[in-house]
Amino acid sequence: MGWVHEIRVSWGDCDPARIAYTARIPWFALDAIDAWWLSHLGQGWYQLEIDRGLGTPFVNMNIDFLSPVTPRHMLECDVRPVALGKTSVAFRVTGRQGGKICFEGRFVCVFVTPSDFTKCAPPPDIGALLAEHMAPDEPEAARGAQQQA
Amino acid sequence: MGWVHEIRVSWGDCDPARIAYTARIPWFALDAIDAWWLSHLGQGWYQLEIDRGLGTPFVNMNIDFLSPVTPRHMLECDVRPVALGKTSVAFRVTGRQGGKICFEGRFVCVFVTPSDFTKCAPPPDIGALLAEHMAPDEPEAARGAQQQA
Amino acid sequence: MGWVHEIRVSWGDCDPARIAYTARIPWFALDAIDAWWLSHLGQGWYQLEIDRGLGTPFVNMNIDFLSPVTPRHMLECDVRPVALGKTSVAFRVTGRQGGKICFEGRFVCVFVTPSDFTKCAPPPDIGALLAEHMAPDEPEAARGAQQQA
Amino acid sequence: MGWVHEIRVSWGDCDPARIAYTARIPWFALDAIDAWWLSHLGQGWYQLEIDRGLGTPFVNMNIDFLSPVTPRHMLECDVRPVALGKTSVAFRVTGRQGGKICFEGRFVCVFVTPSDFTKCAPPPDIGALLAEHMAPDEPEAARGAQQQA
Numbered sequence: 001m002g003w004v005h006e007i008r009v010s011w012g013d014c015d016p017a018r019i020a021y022t023a024r025i026p027w028f029a030l031d032a033i034d035a036w037w038l039s040h041l042g043q044g045w046y047q048l049e050i051d052r053g054l055g056t057p058f059v060n061m062n063i064d065f066l067s068p069v070t071p072r073h074m075l076e077c078d079v080r081p082v083a084l085g086k087t088s089v090a091f092r093v094t095g096r097q098g099g100k101i102c103f104e105g106r107f108v109c110v111f112v113t114p115s116d117f118t119k120c121a122p123p124p125d126i127g128a129l130l131a132e133h134m135a136p137d138e139p140e141a142a143r144g145a146q147q148q149a
Numbered sequence: 150m151g152w153v154h155e156i157r158v159s160w161g162d163c164d165p166a167r168i169a170y171t172a173r174i175p176w177f178a179l180d181a182i183d184a185w186w187l188s189h190l191g192q193g194w195y196q197l198e199i200d201r202g203l204g205t206p207f208v209n210m211n212i213d214f215l216s217p218v219t220p221r222h223m224l225e226c227d228v229r230p231v232a233l234g235k236t237s238v239a240f241r242v243t244g245r246q247g248g249k250i251c252f253e254g255r256f257v258c259v260f261v262t263p264s265d266f267t268k269c270a271p272p273p274d275i276g277a278l279l280a281e282h283m284a285p286d287e288p289e290a291a292r293g294a295q296q297q298a
Numbered sequence: 299m300g301w302v303h304e305i306r307v308s309w310g311d312c313d314p315a316r317i318a319y320t321a322r323i324p325w326f327a328l329d330a331i332d333a334w335w336l337s338h339l340g341q342g343w344y345q346l347e348i349d350r351g352l353g354t355p356f357v358n359m360n361i362d363f364l365s366p367v368t369p370r371h372m373l374e375c376d377v378r379p380v381a382l383g384k385t386s387v388a389f390r391v392t393g394r395q396g397g398k399i400c401f402e403g404r405f406v407c408v409f410v411t412p413s414d415f416t417k418c419a420p421p422p423d424i425g426a427l428l429a430e431h432m433a434p435d436e437p438e439a440a441r442g443a444q445q446q447a
Numbered sequence: 448m449g450w451v452h453e454i455r456v457s458w459g460d461c462d463p464a465r466i467a468y469t470a471r472i473p474w475f476a477l478d479a480i481d482a483w484w485l486s487h488l489g490q491g492w493y494q495l496e497i498d499r500g501l502g503t504p505f506v507n508m509n510i511d512f513l514s515p516v517t518p519r520h521m522l523e524c525d526v527r528p529v530a531l532g533k534t535s536v537a538f539r540v541t542g543r544q545g546g547k548i549c550f551e552g553r554f555v556c557v558f559v560t561p562s563d564f565t566k567c568a569p570p571p572d573i574g575a576l577l578a579e580h581m582a583p584d585e586p587e588a589a590r591g592a593q594q595q596a
Contacts, residue, residue, distance in 0.1 A: 010481050011492035012474065015309055016198060016316045017263060018497065022207045023179045023310055027172040027459065034457050045458035046518040049165060050465065058171045062211040068266070071493040114166060117217070159332050160343035160462055161325065161470055167348065167463045176310065183308050194309035195369040199316065220344040314496060315561060320505045321474040328470045347463060356469045360509040366564070412464060415515070 002135055003039065005032040007075040019068035026061060028069075029093040029105050032077035036091070041129060049114055054123065056109040059088070063105035064139075073097035080135035087111050087119040089130055094140040104139045151229040151284055152188065154181040158220045168217035175210060177218075178242040178254050181226035185240070190278060198263055203272065205258040208237070212254035213288075222246035230279045231286035236260050236268040238279055243289040253288045300433055301337065303330040305373040317366035324359060326367075327391040327403050330375035334389070339427055347412055352421065354407040357386070361403035362437075371395035379428045380435035385409050385417040387428055392438040402437045449582055450486065452479040454522040466515035473508060475516075476540040476552050479524035483538070488576060496561055501570065503556040506535070510552035511586075520544035527582035534558050534566040536577055541587040551586045 007028050015021040020028075038044035048054045069075055076096045083090035088110045095103045111122045122130065156177050164170040169177075187193035197203045218224055225245045232239035237259045244252040260271045271279070305326050313319040318326075336342035346352045367373055374394045381388035386408045393401045409420045420428065454475050462468040467475075485491035495501045516522055523543045530537035535557045542550040558569045569577070 008478075008482070010478050011313055011496075012319045012321055012477060012481070014314050014493065016195065016312050016314060017204060017206070018314045018493075021310045022210075023172075023176040026175045026210075030172045030459060031455075031457050034459070035455070044518060046165065046461065046465075049458075055166060057166070057168075057217075058214050060211075060213050061171075061175075062209075064209050065207050068206075071491060157329075157333070159329050160347075161328060161332070161468045163344065163463050164458055165461050165463060165465045167344075170459045172459055179310060180306075180308050183310070184306070193369060195312065195316075198309075220342060314493065315502060315504070320508075321470075321477045324473045324508075325470040344463065353464060355464070355515075356512050358509075358511050359469075359473075360507070362507050363505050366504075 002078050002080040002133075003036060005035040005039075005077045005079060007031065007077060009069055009071045009075050011071060014071065019070055022065065025065065025069065025095070025103055026063060026105070028075060028077060028095065029061075029063070029103070029107065032079050032093050033091050033107060036079040040133065041126065053114060054126075055112045055114040055117070056089070057112060057117075058107060058109050060108040061105060063103055065103050067097075067100050067102045069095065069097060069102045075102070078140065081130045081133055082106070082135055082137035084127065084130050084134065087121055089122070090137070092135070092137070092139070101141060104141065151227050152185060152282075154184040154188075154226045154228060156180065156224040156226060158218055158224050160220060163220065168219055171214065174214065174218065174244070174252055175212060175254070177224060177226060177244065178210075178212070178252070178256065181228050181242050182240050182256060185228040189282065190275065202263060203275075204261045204263040204266070205238070206261060206266075207256060207258050209257040210254060212252055214252050215290075216246075216249050216251045218244065218246060218251045224251070227289065229284035230282055231255070231284055233276065233279050233283065236270055238271070239286070241284070241286070241288070250290055253290060300376050300378040301334060301431075303333040303337075303375045303377060305329065305375060307367055307369045307373050309369060312369065317368055320363065323363065323367065323393070323401055324361060324403070326373060326375060326393065327359075327361070327401070327405065330377045330391050331389050331405060334377040338431065339424065351412060352424075353410040353412040353415070354387070355410060355415075356405060356407050358406040359403060361401055363401050364439075365395075365398050365400045367393065367395060367400045373400070376438060378433035379431055380404070380433055382425065382428050382432065385419055387420070388435070390433070390435070390437070399439055402439060449525050449527040449580075450483060452482040452486075452524045452526060454478065454524060456516055456518045456522050458518060461518065466517055469512065472512065472516065472542070472550055473510060473552070475522060475524060475542065476508075476510070476550070476554065479526045479540050480538050480554060483526040487580065488573065500561060501573075502559045502561040502564070503536070504559060504564075505554060505556050507555040508552060510550055512550050513588075514544075514547050514549045516542065516544060516549045522549070525587060528577045528580055529553070529582055529584035531574065531577050531581065534568055536569070537584070539582070539584070539586070548588055551588060
């Protein structure tokens with residue numbers, strides 16, 4: 001496991017099936033990525049955009065839903081950068097409750113100048129930060145299986 | 150274009166970048182799929198679960214974000230079933246504003262009995278309904294290109 | 299009844315009690331007020347803020363929840379301005395489903411210049427528009443009772 | 448100050464005015480009340496409803512918005528029960544950021560049996576718990592002024 005962001009799942013996150021509504025899961029994952037930035041860089045998306053003039057809009061998200069999320073446990077979101085391109089970065093987020101993987105997602109963002117939404121390279125300190133924390137680009141489930149083998 | 154569900158994007162859907170927040174897009178897409186059920190079957194997820202005892206939880210979503218969504222235009226969500234398995238169904242949703250594709254997503258659901266969350270085959274009328282509306286399993290962008298070729 | 303904004307309540311709006319989650323109700327009411335602006339002025343909050351440099355932040359909301367909101371019916375939100383001050387405006391929103399009042403709320407906004415968040419008088423056209431549509435400052439329930447008396 | 452629930456305000460909570468969207472504030476306040484139950488009783492709304500068969504739907508909320516909420520600070524929500532009726536309970540929630548009061552709200556709930564939504568008295572342990580933590584039924588702002596006087 002890498003860096004983990006904890007989320008308290010509440011009544012209002014759940015639907016009549018008594019589990020977190022599917023559309024809340026990407027929301028949780030994005031909150032976890034935002035928290036990764038704030039924790040590692042000292043700036044979340046809000047500070048990046050407003051104080052620094054850097055946007056990181058998403059171009060793709062791909063999520064497997066493996067087990068329901070409920071308020072019975074904290075939701076532990078493992079976040080890690082897994083690929084760094086010239087103008088893009090990919091994160092993987094794995095959500096666990098009570099030791100069980102609930103979802104695995106891969107998210108690709110591009111770096112842009114907010115004023116005109118044009119792609120740009122990440123600033124050197126951000127490129128270095130991402131490179132430093134780069135993890136294998138594979139699901140946690142696969143990694144766990146490899147470690148056991 | 151197939152069946153279209155219109156969504157009014159509002160101020161509260163937008164983030165400080167002045168565009169709909171990324172985590173709202175899957176929410177819009179799911180609302181559109183729910184509306185597809187209600188329009189075609191006469192039952193949305195609420196009625197399916199509570200009146201009929203059938204759940205259709207998601208196992209995967211994969212979304213490409215192609216252009217920002219804003220309150221400047223209605224969001225037109227084209228919804229179509231594209232694959233039917235023994236216990237699963239896949240939908241594609243294409244979101245357009247002002248004629249421009251904003252996002253393309255593919256969503257896979259399984260049929261379950263809500264009481265114990267076990268997979269099941271879709272009831273015959275639902276299987277027939279999905280089969281009747283089945284569309285090619287490819288993005289709209291690709292379909293548009295083929296039609297022009 | 300005055301001007302009505304219709305909202306489609308969906309599965310994802312509901313909590314495990316199988317009714318719309320309480321915190322969704324103010325969201326619906328605000329969407330209805332935003333829709334009032336767009337319909338009457340041709341500009342919603344997004345256009346007011348970005349194109350015109352006028353903000354209308356809320357200073358108070360007071361909502362009575364009278365009956366559960368569900369996906370069984372459309373939610374009809376009756377919106378009407380009920381008080382106009384030098385730098386403020388109040389709206390009442392009444393939510394109905396199937397002819398039954400589900401909630402009644404009163405919302406007070408102030409006019410501000412977005413750049414520095416200082417209060418200002420509404421522009422003349424907006425003051426005139428609000429004055430023109432001004433309704434009695436009382437709940438619908440009370441109005442209905444009076445009409446019957 | 449009484450018991451405090453901390454909320455991390457994120458990018459996705461903010462609107463184009465760069466502050467938390469008004470409709471997010473009641474959501475935050477409700478999350479804080481749910482967290483009060485979980486922390487004091489060991490059961491939040493989810494456990495109360497599903498494990499214990501007790502619902503606490505809202506009948507009124509009244510919120511003053513005093514200062515914008517942003518991601519610059521944690522949002523500290525002070526929650527306290529302030530009135531206990533035969534079948535109802537009222538909470539006050541005060542939201543602070545960086546020492547400044549952002550909002551003050553009063554929320555009234557009733558106790559119901561979820562199966563038929565009929566009002567009931569709170570179970571003895573819950574009545575005792577609420578009585579034990581009862582605080583003055585007045586805004587924090589007023590209490591602060593009194594303490595200084």
